[in-house]
Amino acid sequence: MEGWMVIALRSIGAVAILFTMTRILGKKQISQLTTFEYITGIALGELAGFLSTDIEAHYMHGIVAxxxxxxxxxxxxxxxxxxxxLREWFEGKATVVVKDGKILEDNLKKERFTGDELMESLRTKNVFRVADVEFAMLETSGALSVLLKNNHQPLTPAHLGIDVSPEKEPQTVIIDGNIMDEPLSTIGFSREWLSTELEKIGVTYENVFIAQVDAYGQLYVDLFDDQLQVPAPQTRALLLSTLKKCEADLELFGMATDNVTAKLMYEDCATRMKRVIETTTPLLKR
Structure with missing residues (x-):
């Protein structure tokens, strides 16, 4: 057999073996590595290289290694x-490098982490002032975890005492012009519904690069032709307008009738509808 064919076959075998072993070892092996995982990855790569190109070496010896x-x-x-x-021995322990806005220089030296590297890691977290940091920890993977002081944390609905509904992940229903049936069924829609929504904005699914449906049933599309303008989804805005129209109609019916019982019923329904609108407005406007 020709030498290049031997190398090709050995390389294919090495790739298959490495792929199988990496899948078994799990996602940690291809994410941010600990020291031991880093060493293991280098060794496996080197062995696979020798196994592929060193024709004189016995193939099974490489597999054993x-x-x-x-x-x-x-x-x-x-x-x-x-x-x-054992986890601490092989993977190490996380180290606190900033506490109460103060840098712990001794811990930085212990981890051989310079001040420039600390500032760079903070900037990747959109933090530019050490004084804004309540707590920062250097993880065993080398990543920096940062907790900002309360008055510098982003404002959330919880800070304002606003309850919001759980947000479900959007489903990608078209990729490269191809309709994805499983995501469509997951969110409870059909191909007919998708075709109707695409007709409303004047595009065909073949012209869509990516299309997603959010938890509110709104369709977002990105076209192959970026020059074409697609109208923004209006489902939530239309729902809010419909609710306000219902409230206005109930108030109008209450003013138009002379029947006292009917008037009280319409006024009560209008009051309830107003409360519904106040509750749902933050959800429908975000």
Whole structure:
């Protein structure tokens, strides 16, 4: 067999083995790595390279070496799931680097983390003043976790005492001009509904790059042709307008009737509708 064919076949085998082992080791192996995971990744990559190109080496010897480097981290992961002490030994411990707006220089030196690196990590979190930080911790992965002081945290509905409904994730119903039936059924709609909504804005699904439906049933589309303008969804705005019209009609019926019982009924219904509008307006306007 030709040498290049041998290398190609060995490389395909090495890729298949690495892919399988990485899937078994889990997402941690391809995310922000701990020290041990970093070493394991380098070793597996080097072994796969030698296994692919070193024709004179015995193929099974390379597989055995890769299997050893796979078994050790896999076994340690199972052990560290049950032992906090082992986790700290192999993965390390997080280190506090900022507390009450003060930088802990000794902890920075211990982790060999410079002031410039600290400021850079803070800027990636959109924090430009150390004095605004209540607490910052350098994680074992090297990422910096930051807690801002209360008066510098973003304002949320909870701060204002406003209750909001749970937000469901939007469903992507068209990708590259192809309709995705599973997301459509997940959100409770059909192809006919989607076609009707696309007709309203004057586009066909073949011209849509991405289309998403949010929890309120509003359709957002991005077209292949960015020069075309698509009207913004108006479902929530129309619903709010309909509710206000209902309130106005109830008040009008109450003023128009001479029947005392009917007048009281319409006024009560109008009052209830007003409360509904006040409750739903923050949801329908956001």
């Amino acid at each position: 890769i299997a050893v480097w796979f078994t050790i981290p896999f076994g340690l992961e199972l052990l560290t799931l049950k032992s906090k002490r």
